[in-house]
Amino acid sequence: MKKFLMIVLSMTLTVHVFPQEQGKDQIAQEWEKMHKSKNEALKEFNDARFGMFIHWGVYSLPAGIWKGKKIGGLGEWIMHNAQIPREEYKKMCSGFNPVKFNADEWVKAAKMAGMKYIVAMPKHHDGFAMYDSKVTDYDIMDATPFGRDPMEELYKACQKYGIRFSIYYSHATDWMDGGDAGVADYLNAHPAEKQKSLTDGRLLWPSNTWDPASVSFTEYLEKKSKPQIRELLQKFPGMQEIWYDVPERMTREQSFEFYKLAYDLQPSCLINSRVGNGFGDFWVPGDNKIPESEEAKDIYWETPGTLNNTWGYKSYDVDWKSTKELLFWITEITSKGGNYLLNVGPTAEGVFPEESLKQLKAIGEWMTVNGESVYGTTKWLVSHEGPVSLSMKGTGDREKHGFKGDFTAEDFWFSAKDNTVYVTSLKWPESKDVLVKSITQLPEAKQKGIRSVQMLGSKKNLSWKMRKDGLQVSLPSCRPNPNGYVLKILF
Numbered sequence: 001m002k003k004f005l006m007i008v009l010s011m012t013l014t015v016h017v018f019p020q021e022q023g024k025d026q027i028a029q030e031w032e033k034m035h036k037s038k039n040e041a042l043k044e045f046n047d048a049r050f051g052m053f054i055h056w057g058v059y060s061l062p063a064g065i066w067k068g069k070k071i072g073g074l075g076e077w078i079m080h081n082a083q084i085p086r087e088e089y090k091k092m093c094s095g096f097n098p099v100k101f102n103a104d105e106w107v108k109a110a111k112m113a114g115m116k117y118i119v120a121m122p123k124h125h126d127g128f129a130m131y132d133s134k135v136t137d138y139d140i141m142d143a144t145p146f147g148r149d150p151m152e153e154l155y156k157a158c159q160k161y162g163i164r165f166s167i168y169y170s171h172a173t174d175w176m177d178g179g180d181a182g183v184a185d186y187l188n189a190h191p192a193e194k195q196k197s198l199t200d201g202r203l204l205w206p207s208n209t210w211d212p213a214s215v216s217f218t219e220y221l222e223k224k225s226k227p228q229i230r231e232l233l234q235k236f237p238g239m240q241e242i243w244y245d246v247p248e249r250m251t252r253e254q255s256f257e258f259y260k261l262a263y264d265l266q267p268s269c270l271i272n273s274r275v276g277n278g279f280g281d282f283w284v285p286g287d288n289k290i291p292e293s294e295e296a297k298d299i300y301w302e303t304p305g306t307l308n309n310t311w312g313y314k315s316y317d318v319d320w321k322s323t324k325e326l327l328f329w330i331t332e333i334t335s336k337g338g339n340y341l342l343n344v345g346p347t348a349e350g351v352f353p354e355e356s357l358k359q360l361k362a363i364g365e366w367m368t369v370n371g372e373s374v375y376g377t378t379k380w381l382v383s384h385e386g387p388v389s390l391s392m393k394g395t396g397d398r399e400k401h402g403f404k405g406d407f408t409a410e411d412f413w414f415s416a417k418d419n420t421v422y423v424t425s426l427k428w429p430e431s432k433d434v435l436v437k438s439i440t441q442l443p444e445a446k447q448k449g450i451r452s453v454q455m456l457g458s459k460k461n462l463s464w465k466m467r468k469d470g471l472q473v474s475l476p477s478c479r480p481n482p483n484g485y486v487l488k489i490l491f
Contacts, residue, residue: 027256031279034263038281041268042300045240045282047376048116048164049334050367053304053343054106054154055168055311056121058096058128058144061348064314075345076312079126079175083210086176093128096144101350103153107161109344109352113360114367116375117164117240119341120154122232124168124312125206125246127176127224131235135227138176150350155236167232168243171225171258172250172276173206178225181207182217182249189251206246221254226261233265242269247276255279272302282339290332290392293383302339305329307356309399313345320355323362324426325403327483328390330363331424334374335383335413362483369457370486373422377415385438386411407484412436419491422456426484429475436487437470449491456486 059076066082073081079089110118122131129139131151140146151167158165173181183204187194197203213220233239242262247255255276262269273280282300285291290303307326308317321329326342333340344356352360367374388411392398409429415422423436439447453464453473457480464473473487 027252031256031259034260034267035281038268038270041240041270042281045270046300046337046339048240049339049374049377050113050115050330051117051119051164051166051302051339051341052110052113052115053119053168053311053341054121054346055124055313055343056150056346056350057124057126057130057312058093058348059124059126060313060346061092061096063348064310064316070316074312075310075314075317076124076126078312080206080208085211086208086213089126089176090138090143093138093143094145096140096348097146098150098346098348098350099146101148101150101153101346103150103157104160106154106346106352107157107163109357109360110163111161113342113364114371114374115163115342117166118154118158119166119168119241119243120151121168122151123170123174123228125170125173125175127170127174127178129228131232133228133231135224135231136177152235164240165236166239166241166243167236168245169229169232170246171221171229171244172248172254173246174220174224175208177213177215178208178220179213179215179217180209181246182254183207185217185251186249206248217249226257229258229261230265233262233269237266239266239269241272241282242275243272244275247274250276252277252279285338286394288392288395288398290329291336291338292391293336296336296338300339301337302341303329303333304341304343306343306395307345307359309395311343311345313347313353318355319399319402321359321403323359323366323483324407325405326359326363327366327426328403328405328407329392330374331413331426332384332390332392334377334415335379335424337379366481366483369480370424372456372488373415373424373486377417377422380414380416380421381441382414382438384411384413385436409434412438414438421489421491423487423489424484425486428479428482428484432475432477433472434475435467435470435472439466439471439489440469446491451490454488454490455480456488457481462487 055076059078062078064075071078071082123129132141132149133139155165256279259271259275259279262271270281273283282302285303288305308320310317330340344352346352388407407427409427413424447466453462458476458478460476462473
């Protein structure tokens with residue numbers, strides 16, 4: 001995603017779309033009409049702010065290790081990174097039996113953390129269906145001894161506990177049945193790049209180059225990918241969103257077909273930008289990436305993030321994010337107007353890792369006190385003030401450099417709702433007085449219109465005064481949560 005035009009909607013927010021050279025052809029006009037009809041769904045999505053991603057499949061069985069060797073890269077990419085032959089991978093699937101899986105417990109864990117929706121995973125790039133698919137026998141009901149449909153159970157549990165249900169589906173990449181993921185079609189359309197593909201592995205990524213299925217990309221799309229998406233849309237009505245992924249070699253027409261397919265069956269279901277070629281309803285900046293303020297200006301967006309450095313379960317990845325770091329992600333993303341989709345990678349037995357549950361509980365305790373500053377809020381005049389400046393550039397960057405969030409008592413993040421501004425601090429000060437300087441950016445009349453200053457989770461009346469250099473607030477001695485506090489300024 002490097003060149004985009006902005007389609008201005010009737011609402012304030014917009015989405016990244018395909019480069020301007022596409023013009024207003026029939027496809028672009030159809031997409032725009034469908035997209036504009038989703039304004040209410042986009043607003044509800046944005047108000048929710050915080051959801052749970054779940055990467056779970058048969059790849060959790062090897063847990064990052066193949067034939068005694070630790071395989072580098074993401075846990076769910078082990079088939080690709082270890083170049084496991086298709087029949088060998090299928091044989092491994094027969095040993096998948098997650099007897100400890102309990103959909104209610106998973107959904108209750110999301111609810112405990114303050115999450116408002118779940119994006120579950122019926123199919124990742126390995127092509128294995130984690131639901132009872134009638135399109136193929138390469139699914140959890142037919143290829144394993146488990147004998148249950150975990151996606152259906154999750155869907156019902158979400159309805160039971162008031163959590164919105166969504167799905168991730170790898171539409172373009174399927175190492176079992178997807179042929180070459182469209183590489184041949186792409187190179188035929190771009191003959192000048194054929195020679196380059198011999199030395200540039202990126203042009204072949206992410207296809208199965210070691211043991212590809214002998215089908216064309218079109219055959220795969222028509223006989224597996226589209227039928228399964230139709231199947232899922234009919235099986236799970238009322239979904240919030242569909243998370244497509246890795247549309248590297250898809251044409252505009254193919255990407256639009258997947259957008260329209262969902263619209264025809266569930267008109268309010270949102271589609272992420274990874275459907276390809278700009279035909280999404282909201283933007284995905286990148287894995288574990290927070291966009292800069294200008295990048296995220298006036299658009300709907302959602303950042304997917306991990307609890308450690310992988311998505312699918314990997315037994316030896318113990319580089320877990322701390323509570324402080326995770327609260328920073330929530331706060332920073334909220335201040336820039338985005339959604340945070342935080343991933344959990346369950347084990348092959350069907351349980352959340354202990355450290356994941358620990359962090360979800362800690363987040364939930366913070367959200368119970370301070371969630372008002374997150375849900376249903378919008379960006380304010382500025383997103384942050386203070387000496388700490390962090391740039392979150394993606395999974396590899398976080399894994400390489402770690403997290404260096406040495407927050408000070410002068411660091412504040414902002415969000416707003418109606419006539420209220422929320423000021424979030426992730427560190428308690430040593431003294432009781434704090435100074436919020438950015439309030440001076442408001443017109444003088446607005447500054448004089450401050451009616452009250454409260455602390456979320458505290459019933460104490462706070463003393464405050466508006467000075468020339470900012471709003472001075474005297475904090476109470478009580479601490480509703482150890483991980484900082486939120487001031488609620490009512491105008």
